[in-house]
Amino acid sequence: MIGSYVAVGDSFTEGVGDPGPDGQFVGWADRFAVLLADRCPEGDFRYTNLAVRGKLLDQIIADQVPKALELAPDLVSFCAGGNDIIRPGTDPDEVAERFERAVAHLTSAVGTVMVTTGFDTRGVPVLRHLRGKIATYNGHVRAIADRYGCPVLDLWSLKTIQDRRAWDGDRLHLSPEGHTRVALRAGQVLGVEVPADPDQPWPPLPPRGTFEVRRDDIHWAREHLVPWIGRRLRGESSGDRVVAKGALSPDDIKVRIAQAV
Numbered sequence: 001m002i003g004s005y006v007a008v009g010d011s012f013t014e015g016v017g018d019p020g021p022d023g024q025f026v027g028w029a030d031r032f033a034v035l036l037a038d039r040c041p042e043g044d045f046r047y048t049n050l051a052v053r054g055k056l057l058d059q060i061i062a063d064q065v066p067k068a069l070e071l072a073p074d075l076v077s078f079c080a081g082g083n084d085i086i087r088p089g090t091d092p093d094e095v096a097e098r099f100e101r102a103v104a105h106l107t108s109a110v111g112t113v114m115v116t117t118g119f120d121t122r123g124v125p126v127l128r129h130l131r132g133k134i135a136t137y138n139g140h141v142r143a144i145a146d147r148y149g150c151p152v153l154d155l156w157s158l159k160t161i162q163d164r165r166a167w168d169g170d171r172l173h174l175s176p177e178g179h180t181r182v183a184l185r186a187g188q189v190l191g192v193e194v195p196a197d198p199d200q201p202w203p204p205l206p207p208r209g210t211f212e213v214r215r216d217d218i219h220w221a222r223e224h225l226v227p228w229i230g231r232r233l234r235g236e237s238s239g240d241r242v243v244a245k246g247a248l249s250p251d252d253i254k255v256r257i258a259q260a261v
Contacts, residue, residue: 002036002075004046006068008060009079011053017173020256024245029077030253031183035192037250046073049245054238057081057095061102069109076106079116085130085137092133096140107148114189115145116153123162124171151189158185163202171220176260
């Protein structure tokens with residue numbers, strides 16, 4: 001039984017793309033925490049989400065890993081390095097070396113450390129050209145997991161999140177349904193009974209015409225791509241003024257999920 005869980009990472013683990021009724025994001029880690037809490041006696045589960053959007057690996061290691069170690073949970077999910085990998089000129093081999101040092105530190109003090117691979121980006125226009133680089137990093141993550149006995153939340157192999165309905169309008173973050181499927185897969189990875197199959201096929205979609213696709217691409221570029229490029233040029237991060245969610249009650253998460261639906 002897992003009685004405590006700390007989520008460490010960036011926008012993916014913070015839950016960007018899965019807004020609650022109050023504007024704060026829910027996300028796969030919060031949803032996964034509910035699955036874990038349901039296996040514990042009421043009131044005996046502790047959950048903390050330390051993730052902040054836009055953070056690079058070294059920032060996560062400096063700011064979040066020490067807090068996770070202080071909390072000494074039964075489980076830590078560690079998803080980091082993705083924002084480093086998508087930056088021009090970064091070396092996935094070097095990023096993986098820093099990632100491994102953090103995993104070694106965490107596994108020396110935490111019961112279980114679950115690591116996460118990157119997505120298959122072949123369907124993501126702005127990241128498609130980075131597919132080989134992400135695959136290289138994923139190979140390192142899996143090898144590191146083998147060396148330190150870490151379960152792997154393998155997002156590359158979760159084919160159902162390659163459907164466009166699994167993604168938010170910015171095409172960079174998961175939608176609520178996408179986050180839900182990842183939470184279900186995380187439960188499967190740790191042997192938790194889950195209420196639905198994350199690999200369940202999506203209902204068929206009607207075909208889209210060329211005009212509709214082009215219109216959606218123009219809207220996406222104006223609303224999401226241009227601001228993202230602007231932040232990069234100014235050296236800004238979407239998480240510069242964001243504070244981590246911190247300790248959360250699974251019961252409160254359930255209420256927020258229900259209200260968001």
